[in-house]
Amino acid sequence: MLTVDFDRLGVRPGDRLLDMGAGGGRHAFEAYRRGADVVAFDQDADEMGRVREWFGAMKEAGEVPEGAEADAKEGDALAMPFADGEFDRVIAAEVLEHIPADIQAIDELVRVLRPGGTLAVSVPRWFPEVVNWKLSEEYHNNPGGHIRIYTEEELRDKVTKAGLVFDGRDYAHGLHSPYWWLKCAVGVRNDDHPLPRAYHKLLVWEIMKNPKALQWVGKVLDPLIGKSLVLYFTKPLAAQGA
Template sequence: MLTLDYDRLDVRAGTTLLDLGCGEGRHTFEAYRRGADVISLDLSAKDLATTRTWTGAMDLAGETPTGARTAPVVGDLRSLPLPDESFDRVIASEVLEHVQDDAIAIAEIARVLKPGGLAAITVPRWLPERICWALSDEYHANEGGHVRIYKASDLAALCHDAGLEHTGTGHAHALHSVYWWLKCFFGMEDTPIVRAYHRLLVWDIMKKPRTTKLLERALNPLIGKSVVLYLRKSA
């Protein structure tokens, strides 16, 4: 389940790409499949091991072009163990909302991005997130939870201050907003209606029916769970 548009980010064979806060690698996989040289960075060695397992499986299945490379790195967004101006592309998906010092993390993204390089940052969108916070403290007030609600304009301003030009905006996962509203309304409990809606989402991800694709595309500008900022570092 991808949050950003890889064509818009122009990810292709030979692109050097950094996937920040990669988790178990859902954005790493598509970049690697396209032939990019990917560094997957996360604080969790366990999640990185899962990412490594799946990229290895992709190699065995012949799903990756010859010459593409990938490597896991344990690291903190606020102090990246990586050289200046070393990546053509940087992805930071659904991670800045967990970081207290987000301005420092964004400055690190700008530091490791090459001049003229592109980045994509995704965070929970203001309206769906605000509804979740209003319905449930448990949703966000826990260790490792969300520490802020972003307005896209505020995030774009932080990026501008770090030397990243905001070139475009996208929205994604409207159907998932409804799932989280149900979870928050019922106190994060795994109730029958929540389980039923989750089965619908899994079915949608696996089958990719045209009907739900069109529905989500129509709803994304209104209630998309995530907002995507596309950025460019000045040359």
């Protein structure tokens, strides 16, 4: 299930795309299917090994256009091993809330994006995230967990101060917020509780089958309680002269 709208980001075949904080690779896989040359980047070496294997399996299965390339690299978001302006599109989905030095990480995202290129950044949305934190200390107080709650204004300000132009916003995963509220209320590790377990089956149905009824519900809930905030930016062409 994607958080970023690839059409809004402007992904085209042949684009060089970076998925920073790629995790399990869901956005990287979609970009590869669309014919982009993809780099999935994350600090988790084991995760990147699995993503690299999936890239190979996708190519063998004929799921990607001829000529598209993909790789997975392990590294530090604060010092990425890429040249200035190397990527046409950059995605940072649900990662900045984990990084203490988020301004430095944003500077790196901007550095590797070419002038005229586009960036999509998603983070947990303020209101659903506040509810989670209020309901459960365990939800966020763990190694590698969420260390801050962004307002839209804060995130937009940090990225525009790094040199990008704000293009617009979106919200995603409205069905997911109530699930996490339930999880936080009964215990985030209490997997046997019947309420979140039943709700999880609904989410699996949404992800696997994407029925029209849940598509409609999602369109209603996303702007109201969507769990993710997605902001889109462009790097000005004038940056090339600088």
